Amino acid sequence: MRPASCTRHGDDYDDPTSGVWDLALEQEGEEVATCRYPLLNPQDSWGVMSMLALEVPGLDYRYREDGDARTVWLLHPDGSWARATATEFLGSPTVHQAGPRRLWREVQRVRNRLNREGEFPVYGARVTITPDGATILSRGAWSATL
Template sequence: MGSQGRAAAPLAWEQSAYANRSKITRVGPLHADHADHAEAGETPEGRPTSSATLPSLVVQMLRHGRLHDGMDILDVGTGSGYSTALLAHRFGSSRVTSVDVDPYLTGAAAERLGRMGLHPAIATVDATGPLPGRFDRIVSMVSVNPLPASWLAALRTGGRLVTVISRTSMIVTAWKTEDGGAVGTTARDWAGFMDARHGPDYPPGAVSRFVDRIGQDGEEVGTGRYPVLDVDEAWEVRSMLELRAPGTECAYREDGDGRRTAWLVHPDGSWARATGSKGEPPAVHQSGPRRLWDVLERIRNRLNTRGGLPVYGVPLTITPDGVIHLSRGQWKATIA
């Protein structure tokens, strides 16, 4: 809702602003603020690129940070400025720095916060690169993969970082160690955030790049063991898929007659398409260097036979260059 919407419906604006739900504020390069970017009735196309995050999720992430008075705190992903406002109000503006890649967002947030008497440091930088300062806590409201080495460089020894791994619901919490790395766990909790951007929009994804291929017959055609799944909505399965086939994108469609189709597409050109009705084994087409649906079915089989997947509450270590090593018993995985 832009500035004209706020003036015409102040109560609706107030209810929306304070509702416990996420609000998309930017799609592609187009901001939601009518006064500056969007025309009335305009329907933007593309991926959401910024949002006012679900307030309870913001608080959840801040709690994982184990924040205390006297700490220097970095808020990654300024967005609307909501999390920055909470931090500056509670710990003081002088203790808070917030970064975002979008100069419009950082400028608008600084103006809003200034009107409330809050003046934290707000910088326009690519958060995956060098950071402006040294910190006791880093809490990220965007997801990353891999973990930027610059975060460890900017974190003081004994400091704590909290972030979500891209294309997963895994919250990494870790304490920096004297060797420049970190040690911690994935939280027994879950969250989802937009990926960190490096510019005004996300580059084209694998699904869009290979859209002409993924509707064709596959090099290998067979019948799946499990019914078609909307993988992005099965958070535990989606997280494990990222660990086993990093970078895989998912798409899903359900037709009016209940027929379901799911796609898995990898940047290396591998793809899988499964189609079937609810509860029935699907027809599966696969092509490319790896068989993505086979990877997914092994994950689902582990889930069904063991009752869970090792994605939450997993011990981890992080090397100074940001490589995350996960380990539980004989199971191991690396995020690099």
């Protein structure tokens, strides 16, 4: 079953994370931990989702509620995945992760930055377009190249 949060799907759409979804749906992760913060669906937070889009392009988000349990999946075409499940609204989720990157750590890093600095560096970032067409966003020590 494909949760409704996916942006586009259908027979004519190549879904680069479909194989990762099959792994992430219920497998035990290579790493299992309890998260510091309550469960967040990045799609419900424009700032978090925007920072993740810049720092980990290509993420696919999925979300499901089943009774009191809420689950968020992060999937990446490189084979990385994370699944975070919480059963209490403000409870700490259990996070399963596997693949070359630890995607939920990226979410945590973005949330830590927001808590520490009070805003994301993408707000008020300078934009530089290089002669070869690369776009560089920068603010303070942070930068992202598009």
